[in-house]
Amino acid sequence: MGRIYDVLNSIEQYNLVRTQTASRPKKYVAVEPSTALDRLLDDKKRELEEKADQYEEIVDDLSTELHAAEPVEEQFWTAAVGAEETADLLVERLSAADERIVVVASDQTSLFDQGDIGDLVSKQLEAAIDRGVEINVLMTPGLVDSLPASVGQRHRETLSPHPDYEVRVSDDVTGTFNVIDDVEVCIQVPHPLAVNDTFGMIDLKDPEFATNIHDEFLPKWQDAEPLSF
Template identity: 25%
Template sequence: MTDLGELGLSSYEEKVYRTLLVTGAATATNVSDASGVPKGRIYDVLNSLEARQLIRTQATDPTRYVAEQPDTVVDRLLAERTVELQQELARYREVANSVRSNLLPTVPADGSVWLGALGSEEMQTALQEHMRTATDSVHATVGPPYESAPWETLKQEVDAFFDGAPLDISVALLVSEQVVETVPETLFEVAEEHAAEVRINVLPEIPVSFDVIDQTVTTIDIPHPQMAADRIGVVAVNDSDIVAEFERQFQELWVEAVPLLE
């Protein structure tokens, strides 16, 4: 494909345009003869080029056609392609959103159970999408099974958590002492790079891991019955009374905890 073809001209359109650059003003018959474009197609091609403002006509009898300046033509072709690509990008985004909705479980009015092992690909995706819903704040407790999991596994969910978190939200993390001993110190530096405000408090022990987003939805980890370093999934709950209770529990634990940096 030629460069003009890449910018959106058909082979006939390119032949006609290049011919007019050489001949100057010419009739349709002359352009057909000089370009090799069949007479049965020449008017369609000329009309298409004129409609795209790549050539213009002269009010003569018979009508003569004149090529627009190359710089002008290239700019107009580029503008056309830009619009086409923007439309294609919008279509791909719609497809991507549809794929996301099909891959992730739909949370009904009161809640849902998302099955997935700690660090699994499906739970990383679910966690990212969950975090993207935040507009103001995320309050999270980090205890089991995170404190028993190897860092290589835990890192998958930590990355998903902060990759999904919007940059302008406030994040409060309540972590157990065992988690602090498990994760590298750089984790908490990374946390501060991914949110407008990050506060981390520590408690000796945290019985259950959960989060509360914008005080409107909470997810609670379901411990694995046989493996302390894993879970079988999470429960997502939208019921306002339940969410309010978990937020209250978080605030009570937060008051008892001490800041990480003290």
Template identity: 40%
Template structure:
């Protein structure tokens, strides 16, 4: 259950404020007696919540009395202070990330090809988004069907946004799709967003029977269906191997030449 400590108060500060709200104007000694704040700490705690504008003191009274600020105002002040702290932390982390970007260099290309694997629809989508964001020159995609295990609306919205970002960067994107997939996405307004860019093209071909993506001519993504339920996504294999990617690209080009442009 949330309490005032979630908004930045210490345990004693939260206890003192609660006790002030319940007790009304009271002295430090009286507040210590009705709360869990020991007498040896009560003045420091009261000074702290007063500096946070959560309490006010009546200096004219002897002994001095304290009164709580209205809870709505107190919560607004705590929330605003917490937001300022978080904004400052976010700025600090952003500055650290910017500094590290200048220190960390791109890893060298491997002498030999290597591969990685992701299992499950969610991980497959996450990896595809990373690949789109990493693309510098080109993304060539062959798509046969949309797996039933993927939340199509959520995934296509997210992927579409990242594809638009890539097109804005000048990345060439070509989609080669099957007639079956074209029927599923023909009326999708997200496709129209992509068609507005000159560096985007899409064609439909009868020979499309799998799902492959080639990124920057060196990385090949192979989407593997579930062998028990072929309509479901099972795993993704990523191969980084320029010579293999070249052979896949040549096959893509043959299919692209034989395919028909999709009318926008």
């Protein structure tokens, strides 16, 4: 009998039964089915809202701790192989930019001209602009001509009008890489047997190396021609 009363007491907590406490033993009677279902649904909604609030608090606390953490100053590198893995790594690193992104893209090994991947990279640049990140894009005229229509449209309608986004073109571009926040460089590696295909990407976090790359980029940027989409 004890277990039966435990079950009945549990059901009572959800307001699914009414009790007559004055009687001995205590008597239980079920509420109307439609009322019971409404009460059960309300209780479950309330529990989910409380859980959602708890998770939001946890995320807020973790975000605060992560932002307060000291950045890693030592050298670190990782790599990705294959077009999709390369795109995933590039998107991840672009999403981490806080201040500045430099994009240098040649006709070879550029992800901009690869349909869905180009759209994905362009969306990340748009998200970076929304975060207040300054973006400079240097590409070859040949790459401009090969851009998918959707990528060109995003650059023309969404990115180019923004004052912190600028595109220039130059024939003096032989590689494809990105400099992020002046501390990190993502270098795309062409396939050894198909130079127009992407083999992989090396992501190197090294402030000194990134500074050297940016210093070599500046003269090419200054000599390049502004591009209007």
